Amino acid sequence: MSERILTCIGCPMGCMLTAVLENGTVTSVSGNTCRRGDDYARKECVAPERTVTGTVRVANGSAPVISVRTASPIPKDKVMEAARVMASTAVSAPISAGDTVIANLAGTGVALIATRGCEAR
Amino acid sequence: MMREVQLAIIGGGPAGLAAAIAARESGVQDIVIIERDRELGGILNQCIHAGFGLHTFGEELTGPEYAARFIAQVRALEIPCLLDTMVLDLSEDRVLTVTSRKEGLQQIKAGAVILAMGCRERPRGALNIPGFRCAGVWSAGTAQRLVNMEGMMPGREVVILGSGDIGLIMARRMTMEGAKVKAVAEVLPYSGGLKRNIVQCLEDFDIPLLLSHTVVDIHGKKRLEGVTLAQVDENRAPIAGTEQYIPCDTLLLSVGLLPENELSSSAGVSLSPITGGPVVGDDLATSIDGVFACGNVLHVHDLVDFVSQEAKQAGESAARYLQQHTQIGQRTELRAVNGVRYTVPQHIDLAHMGEEVTVRMRVGQPYRRAAICVYADGTLLRRLPKLVLAPGEMERVTLRRDQIPAGTKEITFCIEEGETK
Numbered sequence: 001m002s003e004r005i006l007t008c009i010g011c012p013m014g015c016m017l018t019a020v021l022e023n024g025t026v027t028s029v030s031g032n033t034c035r036r037g038d039d040y041a042r043k044e045c046v047a048p049e050r051t052v053t054g055t056v057r058v059a060n061g062s063a064p065v066i067s068v069r070t071a072s073p074i075p076k077d078k079v080m081e082a083a084r085v086m087a088s089t090a091v092s093a094p095i096s097a098g099d100t101v102i103a104n105l106a107g108t109g110v111a112l113i114a115t116r117g118c119e120a121r
Numbered sequence: 122m123m124r125e126v127q128l129a130i131i132g133g134g135p136a137g138l139a140a141a142i143a144a145r146e147s148g149v150q151d152i153v154i155i156e157r158d159r160e161l162g163g164i165l166n167q168c169i170h171a172g173f174g175l176h177t178f179g180e181e182l183t184g185p186e187y188a189a190r191f192i193a194q195v196r197a198l199e200i201p202c203l204l205d206t207m208v209l210d211l212s213e214d215r216v217l218t219v220t221s222r223k224e225g226l227q228q229i230k231a232g233a234v235i236l237a238m239g240c241r242e243r244p245r246g247a248l249n250i251p252g253f254r255c256a257g258v259w260s261a262g263t264a265q266r267l268v269n270m271e272g273m274m275p276g277r278e279v280v281i282l283g284s285g286d287i288g289l290i291m292a293r294r295m296t297m298e299g300a301k302v303k304a305v306a307e308v309l310p311y312s313g314g315l316k317r318n319i320v321q322c323l324e325d326f327d328i329p330l331l332l333s334h335t336v337v338d339i340h341g342k343k344r345l346e347g348v349t350l351a352q353v354d355e356n357r358a359p360i361a362g363t364e365q366y367i368p369c370d371t372l373l374l375s376v377g378l379l380p381e382n383e384l385s386s387s388a389g390v391s392l393s394p395i396t397g398g399p400v401v402g403d404d405l406a407t408s409i410d411g412v413f414a415c416g417n418v419l420h421v422h423d424l425v426d427f428v429s430q431e432a433k434q435a436g437e438s439a440a441r442y443l444q445q446h447t448q449i450g451q452r453t454e455l456r457a458v459n460g461v462r463y464t465v466p467q468h469i470d471l472a473h474m475g476e477e478v479t480v481r482m483r484v485g486q487p488y489r490r491a492a493i494c495v496y497a498d499g500t501l502l503r504r505l506p507k508l509v510l511a512p513g514e515m516e517r518v519t520l521r522r523d524q525i526p527a528g529t530k531e532i533t534f535c536i537e538e539g540e541t542k
Contacts, residue, residue, distance in 0.1 A: 006320075007316060007319070007320055007324070008316070009316050009317040009320050009321070011316070011508075011509070013316075013508055013509045014316040014319075033508065050321065050325070051171045051181070052297075053169050053170050053171055053183055054169070054294075054297055054298075055169065055268070055269055055272065057272065063270065063272075064271060064272035065269070065270065065271075065272035067169035067183060067185055067269060069169075069171060069183055076325065079297075079325070080297070083297040083298070083299075087298065087299065097185070097186065097189060115169065115183045115185045115186050116166075116185040116186075116189070
């Protein structure tokens, strides 16, 4: 049995939550004011996920970089690896918002997509 | 020869775009949006993180995606936009002096004007931090533009002063681009940023948040070499003996936003000393006939969704003004007291207002288990219990016209602590 203390992000209250874990599952949550705190702690302790956003370089583009995002949230422990992959990625203009930049980002199975377009120079 | 237009909208960011769409949908044909940047979208273009649009679209978009939805509507409605065009002056009779490389200097006479110029960041000069004016000290928003749009990194070892949302977002962004963010210092005993950003931008990356701390010295002559942080007392005065030196090549300042009202001032619009934006009525009309205001130029918002809502209202009001000219009725003042710092609007017109009015406000300090109370000439009108109130979170109270007694002179908004009553 172990305990984890976290801050709820559900609303500005920012409740201090204490989650009790047994064999990798959350058995109880305390410190929350509402249901959202309970839900958040159960998810965050077992399989935390983040939507990752950033930029990638553009070759021959009217802008030097375009902004990108993961199509859905990815495991939190993959975030820095995803950042390194994005830093070493370049795409060619033209590119449109919504285009897939990388089909499988850092082995997560989640696509990296452009959030804005860029015309060719 | 002076060009004439029914409605001129100054600024093509989220406020200007939503105002233009609403005005056109309310029947105004002749509209022009004037934008000084080379593209529409304003600050959203550099806010590449997710979290926009939950209220408006029910999904989490990035800034560019949120902007694109409004830009697409403006294009579909064929609303003309003057890009790369700067408004230099606005007169009391709504003549705009504008300039651009393509067209040179021109004047535009507008039937109505919507101010949607947004805000800018409080600069280093406003902080009185000693030290040389070395390279490496940036406002957080400038760094955001450099990293997210120009593809350049301002530095590698970073200290951030101010824990507003832009500072927090940039702490994560710089870290993900390979920089080391050594600390975020906040002079207040609490952060002005959203809880979600504290967790996902700082705690996720083990970046320390030093509350009640500030920068007391900036070291380095040509390039920043480090900063001295110190703890502050309840009067924000540095406490001797708590100084710590942190080597760094970059200091980002996220210390507040100021509505950009130079044009409003030149037209003679009355400004509120608290919001820094125009004093407006329930229709978002300023003190100058036919001039309306919305978005961050009116008061600084924390969610773009609320900017879009407010701007829609300004667009509709401007349309109504152009169609029937507003009659001036009896003015009921809205007053912010006891914990409420300000309200927008600052006055309403009971005879001419719509069915209801949304009053936006901020509190001056954090509260737990308190209530926003609304009094009409001393009689309690509404009491809204709140589990938590924070200066960083704008509050909104909707008042229906039929709730307000006829002839009310003053409506006050205040915070009352304690659970009973």
